[in-house]
Amino acid sequence: MPRGIDKKKLRLDFWYKDVAPSSQLRKWFNHDPAKWDEFRRQYFAELDSGPAALGRLAESARSGNVTLLHSARDEGHNSAEALRDYLESELQE
Numbered sequence: 001m002p003r004g005i006d007k008k009k010l011r012l013d014f015w016y017k018d019v020a021p022s023s024q025l026r027k028w029f030n031h032d033p034a035k036w037d038e039f040r041r042q043y044f045a046e047l048d049s050g051p052a053a054l055g056r057l058a059e060s061a062r063s064g065n066v067t068l069l070h071s072a073r074d075e076g077h078n079s080a081e082a083l084r085d086y087l088e089s090e091l092q093e
Contacts, residue, residue, distance in 0.1 A: 010069075014060070016053035021079050022046060033077050040082045047086055061087050 021029070021043045029039040047054055060066050066087075072078035 014056070016051075016057050018051045019047070019053050019057055019083065021082075026079070031072055031074050031077060033074070036077050039077075040085070043079065043082050044086055047083075058087060058090055061091060 020026070021039075025039065025042050025046065029035050057066065068080040068083055070078045070080035072080075075081075
């Protein structure tokens with residue numbers, strides 16, 4: 001959820017909560033840039049295990065633009081950035 005925006009005020013088409021990193025992984029990462037590469041590796045492994053929503057999200061991305069939201073202060077090291085990279089690599093295959 002973006003900081004300062006109430007979930008009820010967002011006009012979302014879909015909320016793919018099960019595509020987010022696991023709580024354990026998210027807490028371990030704790031937005032530490034030194035852990036970024038390992039976070040991405042572990043998060044991609046979670047995504048490879050096939051959350052049901054991932055297929056729907058990828059299909060939405062194939063059909064048009066998808067906006068990924070996050071609440072992290074670090075614009076370059078967050079799960080939305082990693083998910084974008086994952087989706088881009090999947091869509092190229």
